[in-house]
Amino acid sequence: MKQIIILLVFIMMLAACKNKNTNYSKKEGAQQEFDLLAAKKLSTQQCALCHNNESMPGERIGPTIAEIKKAYMIDNKDQASFVKAIQNWVAKLDPSISKMPEAIQKYNVMPMGAYKTNDVANIARYWYQQKEEKKSDILPTTPEEKGIAIALGTKKVLGKNLMGTIQKKGTSEALEFCNENAIKLTDSMANKFQATIRRLSDKARNPDNQADAAALEVITQYKKELSLGKALDAVVQDKGEIQQFYYPITTNSMCLQCHGVPQKNIKPAVLKNIKARYPLDKALGYDVNQLRGVWSITFSK
Numbered sequence: 001m002k003q004i005i006i007l008l009v010f011i012m013m014l015a016a017c018k019n020k021n022t023n024y025s026k027k028e029g030a031q032q033e034f035d036l037l038a039a040k041k042l043s044t045q046q047c048a049l050c051h052n053n054e055s056m057p058g059e060r061i062g063p064t065i066a067e068i069k070k071a072y073m074i075d076n077k078d079q080a081s082f083v084k085a086i087q088n089w090v091a092k093l094d095p096s097i098s099k100m101p102e103a104i105q106k107y108n109v110m111p112m113g114a115y116k117t118n119d120v121a122n123i124a125r126y127w128y129q130q131k132e133e134k135k136s137d138i139l140p141t142t143p144e145e146k147g148i149a150i151a152l153g154t155k156k157v158l159g160k161n162l163m164g165t166i167q168k169k170g171t172s173e174a175l176e177f178c179n180e181n182a183i184k185l186t187d188s189m190a191n192k193f194q195a196t197i198r199r200l201s202d203k204a205r206n207p208d209n210q211a212d213a214a215a216l217e218v219i220t221q222y223k224k225e226l227s228l229g230k231a232l233d234a235v236v237q238d239k240g241e242i243q244q245f246y247y248p249i250t251t252n253s254m255c256l257q258c259h260g261v262p263q264k265n266i267k268p269a270v271l272k273n274i275k276a277r278y279p280l281d282k283a284l285g286y287d288v289n290q291l292r293g294v295w296s297i298t299f300s301k
């Protein structure tokens, strides 16, 4: 009897393992089980903030995916070992195993995030299989592309400053930074592109960022699409001389330390600071991959 139970437990464990690993165990290269689009989405949500390939305006936060790929392909030519090496890095974030010490010098060590091992494996697979992007594919030409370029450029400037401050001083001080400099930063990007750039939300922290009726309509639409698992696209509205452009702002794990669930994700000291500065704050209680707001960008044609 005892043996049978042990055997049953063993079989169940095997089945569980198999379930967890259906995508990849032993089957590196069996492409039909690997969802490239889903992996691309994961990469966009979790890594692209700091690693995107596009040569967009604004300063970089980290090396591009192409640069990482080049450094990692030297020792890891096949997909399985490439995936392992990337997973190993994300799990440890230990400078002594870095394959890009020059990137650490330039950008500082990659910060911790709540990355799932399986997600990272799929992202690495996507990186491995991704073709080099052509310059002509990424230069903004249509109003939509121009708007996206501005949104991502601004996001990078904000993100880089935010990340740098969090690393150097901790979250509480980064909050101060956000408070005093967020607007100034978007203004400097606006000058660069001769555009007006705002971040609007249905649940704003700063009341000045409360979405108006037109933005709320777009936000409602985005939320609906997100709940259906659809990819969110830019919205471009032609208003004669002016183009009005909206682009979604979604949350990743980094955001939760200031926009997540109070006791769970936000440290008491940070929460106290938020409450003191933003008594009307509504921007709490978010999880990852939710709609935090929109970029609202206007520029003349």
Ligand code: HEC
Pocket (backbone or CB within 6 Å): 046, 047, 048, 049, 050, 051, 061, 062, 063, 068, 086, 089, 090, 097, 098, 099, 100, 101, 103, 104, 107, 108, 109, 110, 111, 113, 115, 120, 123, 124, 163, 254
């Ligand atoms: C908040 C910004 C940020 C996010 C998000 C981020 N990274 Fe990084 N990453 C960096 C920075 C900065 C570096 C360069 C410094 C370094 O090598 O540690 C880096 C370096 C790397 C490297 C090279 C490490 C080395 O030195 O050998 C890999 C691999 C990597 N990232 C993978 C990922 C993956 C996969 C994701 C998404 C799951 C991700 N990163 C998300 C900031 C980020």
Ligand code: HEC
Pocket (backbone or CB within 6 Å): 171, 174, 175, 178, 179, 182, 183, 199, 200, 201, 203, 204, 205, 206, 207, 209, 249, 250, 251, 252, 254, 255, 256, 257, 258, 259, 283, 292, 293, 294
């Ligand atoms: C260190 C704390 C901190 C982190 C981390 C943080 N935010 Fe914020 N966020 C703030 C503060 C403070 C404001 C209010 C800024 C202001 O006064 O304009 C804000 C405002 C915003 C706004 C403008 C709308 C509003 O509510 O006023 C958006 C959109 C936003 N954050 C999105 C994000 C996203 C997305 C992330 C993650 C990528 C993120 N934030 C990470 C602190 C943070």
